[in-house]
Amino acid sequence: MKDWLRKHPDVRTIRVAASDLNGQARGKRIPARFADTVVSNGTRFPMSVLNLDIWGEDIDDSPLVFDSGDRDGVLKPTERGFMPMPWLDAPTALLPIWMFHENGKPYEGDPRHALRAVLDRFKARGLTPVCAVELEFFLIDDSGRTLEVPVSPRSGRRRKAAETLSIRALDQFDTFFTDLYDACEEMDIPADTAISESGLGQFEINLMHCDDALRAADDAWLFKMLVKGLARRHGFAASFMAKPYEDYSGSGLHVHFSVLDKNGDNVFDNGGPEGTDMLRYAVAGCLNAMPGSALVFAPHANSFDRMVPGSHAPTGISWAYENRTSAIRIPSGAPAARRIEHRVSGGDVNPYLMLAAVLGAAINGIEDGKEPPAPITGNAYSADLPQIPGDWKTAIDTFEGCSEIARIFSPELVRNFVLTKRQELHYMQELTPSEQVTIYLDTV
Structure with missing residues (x-):
């Protein structure tokens, strides 16, 4: 050093x-x-x-x-x-x-140590998680009374429309993205593909998979810091808050993970599309811990504005093969790359706590060796499913009393997080929605 x-x-x-x-x-x-x-x-x-x-x-x-x-x-x-x-x-x-x-x-109240403790459980079984995260964020002009998409440095205009997978939208902010990728190189953050998303001025960048989950969480934490700081140098804001605009989809932070054994083989790969028993056990663990984990995946007042039916954010507790309406998705592709995509988290999460909750739930399931319910097909929003807690208070109470969470996080961290969120809940109730946006825009 x-x-x-x-x-x-x-x-x-x-x-x-x-x-x-x-x-x-x-x-x-x-x-x-x-x-x-x-x-x-x-x-x-x-x-x-x-x-x-x-x-x-x-x-x-x-x-x-x-x-x-x-x-x-x-x-x-x-x-x-x-x-x-x-x-x-x-x-x-x-x-x-x-x-x-x-x-x-x-x-034990340090979130990075919380993730380390979960990884120690994998290591004790000779297992190593491999993780990759996808981070969505908005570029925002917050200089006026209302939030707007920034003026394009190329055209001098505001494009007030969603532009999913638009090359033009990326090119409008080419200078920013060029500087961002250069900065990721300097900081050794493995930034991969960038796309424009469905929100107003919304983008997503994927970070490459990593067989060190602590480093993957570091990368996500540092990347959020970098994006927000660099955007200010370019004259606008970048925000990972879950839902800055009422009429557009919010920002998620999806995580893909597989698990390697001592020989470096993917324990989710059975040579076919369905995956192994170990994959299903991990899925079951993730589903069982999902009600209690909601506070980690949606930690702020604004987080729950994103989690509504038809918003591209899951609301029901389910899993499926190649289905983006479910909370847990098993992507298609080469069997050697068989993995789980956990789709619940908003962009406003703490990456260390999020990965600890996801991987901790998975190792719970692997230890228990129990099958999940059948995978769903079709539109999860129209299915009769158990629901993820849909409001902040319920999420706090569920986190505090959840036996699955007690297997993942230390009592001290659970206590500290609950006290923090109850204090924030109390004071956020005194603020208008626009005042809440002001608080969250630069912080989360």
Whole structure:
């Protein structure tokens, strides 16, 4: 890590940052000449900092604050090391960090450690998840009283229409996307295909599959930070909020995953289109945990505006082969690439918690070895299905009391997340929808 800075002598300052429960980057700015100390010894800030609400305020009744004296955690660099921050004017490096107790034990309220704990369960069985994420986001002009698609740098006009898979829509913002891909190269984020989506100024970029789920979550977290920062350099906003426009589809964050055994073979592949018993067990686990996981997949007030019938976001708990109306889709294609696509999450999720919930549910199912219900066919919206919680309060209560969630997340993380979301629910009820959009536009 220290060698990276020596190879980049123009970097004068660094940022050290960890993800809080809402996926917000929390940390410090440090002169580069003191970076060696951070690499060797880490840094410190209160444990409560990873448990702030969406406004960055303490949780009123959290035991992490006054009851414990607001004690410090020790933040150590992750395996990622230093990387540039191409959205800033001055050459700057980012050092991702995660939290530990004074005795070196991982802090269980850290969302990155929550994912690590799930991966330890796979490792104990000689299994390795392979993940890829698809991130949808909007480019938005938020300079006026209402949100609009930005003026195209090429034409000088606003194209106020949905343009699904439109090359023209991509070309209208070619300078932004060129800079974005260059920045992904600099940060070693594996950005692949970009498409225009059905929303107003909406796009999707896929990140390449990765056999290190912690790195896949890092990539998604860093990518969201990069897209939002770089858009501001181009004079507009980028937002991953679930539903910025009432009349257009919202943004999702879909994850594809398979599982490899010790020999590197895909345990979901049986040589045919239907997949193995292990695939069905993983599906069953995902379905069983879906009611309790809804708070992770839809963590904000605005999240549930996306999850309505006919909106390209699932509302019923189901699985299917090659069917995008279901919550769990088994894509077609070569058997060696047989995988599960989990389609519930909005773009506003914390990637670490989302992957922990998805993979944790899958390993629950693999451990239990139980069959799921039959796959559906046709339109899931018109089928008689058990429903994903459709409002924020129900999702909070279900998360708190779900036995499947208790197998995935530590009691401390469950408590902290519930306290956070109940505080946000209380204060969000005092705001108008437009005020809520203002809060979420840049944060999530």
